[in-house]
Amino acid sequence: MTTGRDATARNRWIAVSAVAFGTFLLVTAEQLPIGLLTPVGSALSISEGAAGLMVTAPSIVAALAAPLVPVLVGKINRRLLLVALMGLMTLANLASALAPNYPLLITARVLVGVAIGGFWAIAGGLAVRLVPAPLVPRATAIIFGGVGAANVFGVPLGTLVGGLASWRIAFGALSVLALVVLVALVAVLPPLAADQPVGLRRLADQFRNQGVRIGILATFLIVTGHFAAYTFISPVLQDLSGIDGQLVGPLLFGFGLAGVVGNFIAGATVAKRLHRTVLIIAAALGVTVLLYPIAGVTVAGGMTLLVVWGLVYGGVSTSLQTWMIRSAPQAIEEASALWVAVFNLSIGLGALAGGTIVDALPLEGILWLAGVLLLLAGLAVWTARRNANLR
Structure with a gap:
């Protein structure tokens, strides 16, 4: 019953x-x-x-x-x-x-x-x-x-x-x-x-919170870096990895499936190891993107790195939202509003920055930029290692 x-x-x-x-x-x-x-x-x-x-x-x-x-x-x-x-x-x-x-x-x-x-x-x-x-x-x-x-x-x-x-x-x-x-x-x-x-004052007050500040910065760097490179993933796969254009669609479907898996893996790990989970995500994304010009120049290498990229990036939203909740337990709505604003703004800025660099530099240039931004996000996250709310 x-x-x-x-x-x-x-x-x-x-x-x-x-x-x-x-x-x-x-x-x-x-x-x-x-x-x-x-x-x-x-x-x-x-x-x-x-x-x-x-x-x-x-x-x-x-x-x-x-x-x-x-x-x-x-x-x-x-x-x-x-x-x-x-x-x-x-x-x-x-x-x-x-x-x-x-x-x-x-x-x-x-x-x-x-x-x-x-x-x-x-x-x-x-x-x-x-x-x-x-x-x-x-x-x-x-x-x-x-x-x-x-x-x-x-x-x-x-x-x-x-x-x-x-x-x-x-x-x-x-x-x-x-x-x-x-x-x-x-x-x-x-x-x-x-x-x-x-209120606007309550929103502004969130920037006095170290956890919120780092979460906002990490979100900006991760999302900007990701979309700077991912916006141009089709030419990366075709021109750099030598993958046939007809395979790009199915591969991006695989990227998305890996992302769904990564989302739930992150959901299971953030409860016990929030700081470590976000740090691993930022570092793994940075390393994966930076490996593309080196290990992604073959069909097998490009496919493998794409799946790893999708798996890791899939945990970004869940882990960073949990970071904001833990950082501001008494102001969750305010912290979440700021996070969503930065997340969406970073999507546009990432695509814009990627387009500017792709027009001026070889395709590898956008991967180097994205990788650096992602590793900088990992560095920002690492500085919050002593924050008790984020462990």
């Missing part, structure tokens, strides 16, 4: 799963246009460069929205806020599907960015309010498992739908899925009252 306590625990894990589905949808929505640039550009008579703003715009807006949305909404119940943001995601993707011209499409993508930044800022630290403290790392891993799942299934499937049907159908499907998530959130999320409003 199921007891009331068992039912409550089961309902909380269902709520965690619903939030994970939400993060899956957010990342899919953010990155889906990557595979649709050509058809969108052709349909709206714009260049692929202009179409690329469908990715850049929501990333930048999400970086701004992450700290601002919690500030602007004050003490509104977080359950209601998450539902409202998913409602915005539903409407924004519907507007994207129906947009008759480029300005309206970009406007819709800006609204997607607001939903991404606001939802992620709240959802990132939600595990501590849904499950008991010892289970928070596992719940956080499930929530961020949605990120890895989006890279493995969301973007490729959305691109496939866009290719078989149309890019408008792909965005429309996202709108339908967002509505499904909205209904799920209404059904399973418990009330999540805000203890106190997030």
Whole structure:
């Protein structure tokens, strides 16, 4: 016979799963246009460069929205806020599907960015309010498992739908899925009252916290370094490793699968060895990327390093979010908002820096830059070795 306590625990894990589905949808929505640039550009008579703003715009807006949305909404119940943001995601993707011209499409993508930044800022630290403290790392891993799942299934499937049907159908499907998530959130999320409003002063106060400062710096270096190199992984695999272009898609699928595995490995290790886990991730990423110009010049070497890269990077979101939670246990929402802002901003900066270097230097140059940034992140993490909250 199921007891009331068992039912409550089961309902909380269902709520965690619903939030994970939400993060899956957010990342899919953010990155889906990557595979649709050509058809969108052709349909709206714009260049692929202009179409690329469908990715850049929501990333930048999400970086701004992450700290601002919690500030602007004050003490509104977080359950209601998450539902409202998913409602915005539903409407924004519907507007994207129906947009008759480029300005309206970009406007819709800006609204997607607001939903991404606001939802992620709240959802990132939600595990501590849904499950008991010892289970928070596992719940956080499930929530961020949605990120890895989006890279493995969301973007490729959305691109496939866009290719078989149309890019408008792909965005429309996202709108339908967002509505499904909205209904799920209404059904399973418990009330999540805000203890106190997030203010600009409380956000600024987080920079006095050594753990938060190092977590923000490590996030900036890791994510910037990763995306500086990963944005150009296709030419790296083809030109450096000699891999046939037709194999790039399946290999990136393998990268995503390895990332999902890495996410849950990190979720299992951060509970006991948080500092060591983050340090190993930063160092292993740096070494893997730096090895590419040396050991990745063969097909076998390039494939092996790509899988290792995916496995290690898969643990980044879970481990760094846990770092922020441990660093600021009394200000989780504020620390999470800053972290999400830096994470999204670093995606854009990494791609921009990578493009600048690739245009000016040989392809290996971007790998050297990324490797150095990742090792610097490891050095920053190492300086927090005496912080008792992060052990």
